[in-house]
Amino acid sequence: MEISEHSVQKKSAPSGSKTDWEGGYFPLTLNFSEEYPSKPPKCKFPNGFFHPNVYPSGIVCLSILSERGGWRPSITVKQILVGIQDLLDQPNATDAAQTEGHQLYVSAFRSTCDTIRHDFWEGLFLCVTIEILKSLKISRD
Incomplete structure (x- = not known):
């Protein structure tokens, strides 16, 4: 196959706002075969x-x-x-392509959930305590 301006497109994939990737532009190559659009392009970031x-x-x-997928x-x-x-912006934890990246993502997610759970219970305890103090008409100060 001859390489033409239509067979390869180089794009920069911008990241979304308020994400870990915010402000980044990541080089992405879209390679269209002669079978496009019957077959999807190959989309590739730099190695690593x-x-x-x-x-x-x-x-x-x-x-x-994916030809077998969507x-x-x-x-x-x-x-x-x-x-x-x-x-x-939102990795798919059920379809890992990299072991290390997946493990870090899952452990960070668990850590975030643990923090949220801790903060929830701590906040709930504080709210219940304040309500009890209010009902007893005891000053919080």
């Missing part, structure tokens, strides 16, 4: 890109890019880029 859903080779693991010829390049942006 660190994300739970990106293989060490840089290939993006996303259902809409690819449809009607999917646009914009939809692909938005799907990748969403994946960067």
Whole structure:
């Protein structure tokens, strides 16, 4: 196959706001074969890109890019880029492409849940204590 300007597109995938990736632009190559749009393009970040859903080779693991999964010829390049942006912002913990990235993501998620759970119970205890003090008409000061 001849390489033409239509067979390879280089894009920069911007990250969403208020995410761990905020403000970043990540080089992404979309490689369209002669079988496009019957087959999805190969979407690739640089080798070693660190994300739970990106293989060490840089290939993006996303259902809409899978011939066996959700690819449809009607999917646009914009939809692909938005799907990748969403994946960067919200990794899919059930479809890991990198062991290390996945383990870090899962442990960070558990740690966050533990913090939320701790803060919830601590906050609930404080609210109940205040309500008890109010009902007893005891000053909190």
